Amino acid sequence: MVASDCLCASRTISARLRCRDVCNPALPLVAVQAMRVLIGCEESGIVRDAFLARGHEALSVDLQPTRRPGPHYQGDIFDVLDFPWDLAIVHIPCTHSSVSGAKHFAAKKMDGRYYAGNALWMRAWKGCEHIPRVCFEHPVSVISSLFRKPDQIIQPHMFGHPELKTTCLWLRRLPHLVATQELPPPYTQRVWRLGPSETRARERSETYPGIADAMASQWGAAAESVAA
Numbered sequence: 001m002v003a004s005d006c007l008c009a010s011r012t013i014s015a016r017l018r019c020r021d022v023c024n025p026a027l028p029l030v031a032v033q034a035m036r037v038l039i040g041c042e043e044s045g046i047v048r049d050a051f052l053a054r055g056h057e058a059l060s061v062d063l064q065p066t067r068r069p070g071p072h073y074q075g076d077i078f079d080v081l082d083f084p085w086d087l088a089i090v091h092i093p094c095t096h097s098s099v100s101g102a103k104h105f106a107a108k109k110m111d112g113r114y115y116a117g118n119a120l121w122m123r124a125w126k127g128c129e130h131i132p133r134v135c136f137e138h139p140v141s142v143i144s145s146l147f148r149k150p151d152q153i154i155q156p157h158m159f160g161h162p163e164l165k166t167t168c169l170w171l172r173r174l175p176h177l178v179a180t181q182e183l184p185p186p187y188t189q190r191v192w193r194l195g196p197s198e199t200r201a202r203e204r205s206e207t208y209p210g211i212a213d214a215m216a217s218q219w220g221a222a223a224e225s226v227a228a
C-alpha cells in the first residue's frame with residue numbers, strides 16, 4: 001500500500017478494516033471523525049451539548065441567545081445554513097402551524113402569519129438540500145398535509161421521561177430513533193399544564209434531554225453506517 005492509498009481517515013468500517021490489516025494495526029474500527037452538526041432554532045443548547053459531549057463539532061443557532069454557554073450563533077438560521085454541515089436537526093417554531101392552535105388559523109390566514117410561519121418551515125427544509133442527513137422536529141401540525149406525513153412520531157416516555165408530548169420527525173437519510181428507556185404509564189402532560197409565565201413558551205418547546213441524548217448517540221454513530 002502506498003501512502004496515497006491510506007484509508008485510516010476514512011469513516012467507513014470496511015476501509016478502516018483494510019488499513020488496519022496493512023498500515024495501522026492499532027486503528028480503531030469505529031470511525032472517529034467528528035461530524036459537523038447544526039442545531040437550528042435552538043436556544044436551550046440541549047441537543048447541541050449532547051453532540052458536543054460525544055466529540056462532534058456542533059453549533060446551535062437561534063434569534064435568542066443560548067441559555068447554556070457553548071458554540072451558538074445568535075441570528076437567522078439562513079445566515080449559517082449554507083455551511084457544509086454533515087447533519088442538521090431543526091426546530092422551526094410551530095406557533096402558526098400546530099393543530100393545537102387551529103382555532104386561530106382563520107385570523108392568521110387573514111393577516112398572513114399562517115403562510116409566513118409555514119413558509120419558514122418549507123424554506124428551511126429546502127435550504128438543507130446540501131446536508132446529507134436532516135431531521136426536522138415539530139408537534140402535530142399542518143405540515144403533515146402541506147408537505148408530507150412525518151417519518152416518525154415519538155413520545156418522551158420512550159426516552160426516560162414519563163410524559164406525553166407527541167413529536168413528529170421528518171427525516172432524510174437518518175434511521176428512526178430507537179427508544180432508549182420506555183417507561184410504563186401513567187404519563188403526565190406536564191408541558192400543556194404549565195401556568196402562564198414569562199418562561200412558559202420556552203419550557204414548552206425545550207427538547208427533552210433523553211431525546212437529545214438518543215439523537216446524539218444514535219445519529220452520531222449512524223453517520224458511519226450510512227456513509228459505508
Ligand SMILES: C[S@@+](CC[C@H](N)C(=O)[O-])C[C@H]1O[C@@H](n2cnc3c(N)ncnc32)[C@H](O)[C@@H]1O
Pocket residue numbers: 040041042043044045046061062063064075076077078091092093094205206207
Ligand atoms: C419551537 S422553539 C425551539 C426550541 C428548542 N427545542 C430548544 O430546545 O431550544 C423555536 C425557536 O426558533 C427560534 N427562531 C425563530 N425564527 C428563527 C430564525 N429565522 N432563525 C433562527 N431561529 C429562529 C425562536 O427564537 C425559538 O427559540
